[in-house]
Amino acid sequence: MQPNMPLSDLLEAVRKNAALPEDQSEATPPQVYTSQEFLELERTRIFNHEWICVGRSDEFQNPGDYRVTTISSDDVVVLRDHDGELRAMSNICRHRMMSLLEGEGTLRGKITCPYHAWTYNLDGQLIGAVHMRDNFDKSTCRLPQFAVEEWLGWVYVNLDPDAEPLAPRLAPLAKLLANYNVASYRTLFRVDEVWDTNWKILFQNFMEPYHLFAVHKDTVEKVLPTQHAHVITGGPGYCLYTQGRNPGVAFEYSEAMSNPNPDLSEDEVNCVPLFGAFPAQMASVSAERTFWMSLMPIETNKVRVFWGVDVHPDAMPDGSEFDARVAELKASFHAINGEDKPVTAAIARNAAALSAQPGRLSPKEQTIWEFQRYLARLLTTGSEAKTFVRKV
Template identity: 30%
Template sequence: MPALPLSPADLRAVLAPLPSARPLPARAYWDEDVFAFDQAEIFGRSWVCVGREDEIARPGAWVLAPLTPAGVLVLRGADLEIRAFHNVCRHRAATLVDGACGRLAQLACPYHGWTYELSGALRAAPHAPPGFDRGAHGLLPARAGALFGFLFVALDPGAPPLESALGGAPPWLARPELRSLRRGRRVEYEVAANWKLCVENFQESHHFPRVHPALERLTPCDDAVSWGGGGPWLGGIMALAPSAETVSLGAARGARPLIVPEAERRRVRDAMLFPGLLTSLQPDYLLTYRLTPRAPDRTLVVADTYFHPAAFTPGFDPADVFAFWDTVNREDRSICERQQRGMRAPGYAPSTYAAVEDGVHAFDRWVAERYLAALGAGAP
């Protein structure tokens, strides 16, 4: 991999205490070599969220995670174990499945018919030569697991075990009852901006008054408090405005059941799992955003909304929630794309963090530490 074209001095400036720190250098958001590093050394060495466990509840159910050009197939085996495999036939590298999800009794290559069991073992290899060892040519595995109802994949065989790697999670996401939530909608879209800008935007709320006036009325940014429990997690807690029951067009929960304890119904709890899972726990629904870097200036976002299972009765219509967040997501996409365009301006250099951007600073520190380690420079 080419050397990172970043200055150790610029990166060390990110690690300074917040009042004197400078944000990441602009080149970190548009350079091809930096992007390649982010893919290989940040996403490629982390446990990455690829969905929810209920998406593969039945044997043979699978989802295709866009972590590589071919994708990674995450499935439920006949023994109910969760497994992940590179979506590549061992014969001549044809991809095995298309689409985002499905259910199969076995995996068959559409090119020459090599067939694999749900365990990844090669079952049939038409016209293979005598003595060919099918046992040595099963699907190429990746590591997979589930935690807090989320599915995770690690491409790095040396990554720490899932539970230890994701230690320090916010207590509100660890509640067992959240595992039973049902998805009400999925939306996929692309942001013409670097993935780090998308995370940084999530990590602060003082843009609400100018970018999200409707959201500011329901969750005023002056009431935001940062949270950090350790490990790869950052978060924040915001109070609902006195007139609001939830965050939606009408600010009313209606008949939707709470998914949080009664004592916590007046709070919104956000959490980011490094590098690319963003979550927002509302009183009556959960938002998740999964980020996949596609280019230095392009990020795929998969946005899901989950509700209490009891909400799904005849006449259930959460259009007030969906419409509200469609607007907010468009506003976020637009402001991140403005930043991306500005990063290439001749002479632009970052100046400082605002005093309320401690969450952005914390995220940037994690990124800068990885860049410095790759440069062999380390922290001061």
């Protein structure tokens, strides 16, 4: 394949790749990772219309709690308003498009634009604008609102006001995870990073257990070995594998924790489901904790990685041991990510090479085949991109 193939040829390659039967499946054509036009199409077709994970519900527990994030090309503020409703809306001022809020925190009262001090209620309604003419009616001016949904304690935002709800397409996952009570897990820590790779390379890396025995041989593999990983066929909105755990050991802590969750069967205690909620959230769920990432492409070879760990409410020790355990968990997951970063960066570099060619996939990579079929469905079907309609 030539490095700068026209988009139409690339989409044909994507279609053919997705049409391969699972037992003859192949890795992703490399230009899918390097083409600027392909990234633009992903923004238009995928990130403007799909559900993006922005955090956990307990991070927006109190009225005024907010976080600014970027979805596709839009800066979005997620907040809990004074009526207790969780909202997502544009972070762009309706006057001359200044950014309203930054980072995260808790708002005491209104949202005030730092440029000319237009002020908004937490439902996005403009309520203050000084030095304006009498013929300006503030009541007609509101920050565009986006769809928000909570699922198992995660918060998702969709820029598309006509989006189908998320929960039905993840229903089989919710059933599989029911006994873990993931909605009760509490946020332990969050990290916001930029990795030097394509977002899809990282999604595929997280979602295949084939590399554990090689890349993570001294860490994850000792507890969750590749040979005990089994892909379970997913659905239109997700892919999934279950990872058998060697009893009595952990890679996250210096000593194995006792199971804090009485609802889990013995099999479930020794099983770690890992799911990818399309397009860009990946999560590993155990009896004690979750470890998850939400991705947003910045460039073809740069991705924002918002990741963190949440814990079962009874999983952590009290008092002075708490901080030590948090530090231990942080160090473990940074170390594992440190093993994945050079791999995912190398693949992103090599995808631009003349000699880069996709090879055959292992059965342990069925999740990659399913993800490729999802991408093909969204990117190669229909002749026109859905238009974006703002709801104000």
